[in-house]
Amino acid sequence: xxxxxxxxxxxxxxxxxxxxxxxxxxxxxxxxxxxxxxxxxxxxxxxxxxxxxxxxxxxxxxxxxxxxxxxxxxxxxxxxxxxxxxxxxxxxxxxxxxxxxxxxxxxxxxxxxxxxxxxxxxxxxxxxxxxxxxxxxxxxxxxxxxxxxxxxxxxxxxxxxxxxxxxxxxxxxxxxxxxxxxxxxxxxxxxxxxxxxxxxxxxxxxxxxxxxxxxxxxxxxxxxxxxxxxxxxxxxxxxxxxxxxxxxxxxxxxxxxxxxxxxxxxxxxxxxxxxxxxxxxxxxxxxxxxxxxxxxx
Numbered sequence: 001x002x003x004x005x006x007x008x009x010x011x012x013x014x015x016x017x018x019x020x021x022x023x024x025x026x027x028x029x030x031x032x033x034x035x036x037x038x039x040x041x042x043x044x045x046x047x048x049x050x051x052x053x054x055x056x057x058x059x060x061x062x063x064x065x066x067x068x069x070x071x072x073x074x075x076x077x078x079x080x081x082x083x084x085x086x087x088x089x090x091x092x093x094x095x096x097x098x099x100x101x102x103x104x105x106x107x108x109x110x111x112x113x114x115x116x117x118x119x120x121x122x123x124x125x126x127x128x129x130x131x132x133x134x135x136x137x138x139x140x141x142x143x144x145x146x147x148x149x150x151x152x153x154x155x156x157x158x159x160x161x162x163x164x165x166x167x168x169x170x171x172x173x174x175x176x177x178x179x180x181x182x183x184x185x186x187x188x189x190x191x192x193x194x195x196x197x198x199x200x201x202x203x204x205x206x207x208x209x210x211x212x213x214x215x216x217x218x219x220x221x222x223x224x225x226x227x228x229x230x231x232x233x234x235x236x237x238x239x240x241x242x243x244x245x246x247x248x249x250x251x252x253x254x255x256x257x258x259x260x261x262x263x264x265x266x267x268x269x270x271x272x273x274x275x276x277x278x279x280x281x282x283x284x285x286x287x288x289x290x291x292x293x294x295x296x297x
Contacts, residue, residue: 006068008035014136017054089274090119096131096138100220109285128218129197144200146262157263158286160293161238164255165247169230183208187232189223192216203235239292
């Protein structure tokens with residue numbers, strides 16, 4: 001039985017769609033379909049039922065999956081101890097993170113890390129939504145909420161500070177703000193409530209119910225730019241806004257928030273050399289930028 005066909009089977013079983021499996025395997029989706037057809041011919045039974053939303057395992061497919069996963073684990077264990085694995089990191093690592101953290105904190109450091117390891121390809125998914133580890137959208141995920149279930153390795157990566165900010169231009173043009181009550185009448189910039197991907201992004205309910213919004217956006221980077229333009233006040237991560245000379249904290253000490261980033265990866269890949277190296281690099285990167293993440297902590 002062709003091991004490559006089994007690899008394609010496993011990726012489709014985990015991702016659920018030909019397109020997603022093809023991206024992970026770096027091939028065309030027609031190649032995935034052809035490999036699955038060849039494997040089904042080998043085993044003499046359909047392994048997937050084709051549905052509108054993707055591919056779902058049949059009974060034969062569900063029986064085959066744990067056997068193929070055992071083969072995969074054995075192969076990875078051999079691969080990680082082979083002499084070639086000591087020659088340098090190689091392969092693909094896809095990292096999912098929130099948009100602001102991925103863009104501001106991780107992207108510059110990951111680019112430098114990739115330069116040191118030319119055989120390693122790093123995909124950074126810095127997105128204003130949850131990146132799903134269970135759907136194989138990424139190999140390592142940094143999220144605002146700790147994964148609740150599944151065979152994953154999880155660690156608390158870091159806490160970080162958020163504060164209420166406004167531009168100096170906005171503050172000069174509006175009434176002064178010395179107490180929370182003074183926030184009445186001011187214009188705010190925030191997230192789109194019904195599109196929040198995490199309850200951890202609900203800050204303003206703890207502080208003040210805005211009278212008006214100048215802009216609501218799913219993007220924290222868009223919010224930052226709107227605040228810079230003088231359009232209103234927003235809760236922003238300190239790692240984005242604290243060192244921006246055009247902005248000032250509003251109600252310093254009274255309008256601070258703390259949130260947590262969690263880092264997770266599948267337990268089945270934790271022994272891979274490239275996974276271990278990138279995991280440790282992310283931990284070191286965050287530790288080195290502690291003052292940016294938790295100013296005055």
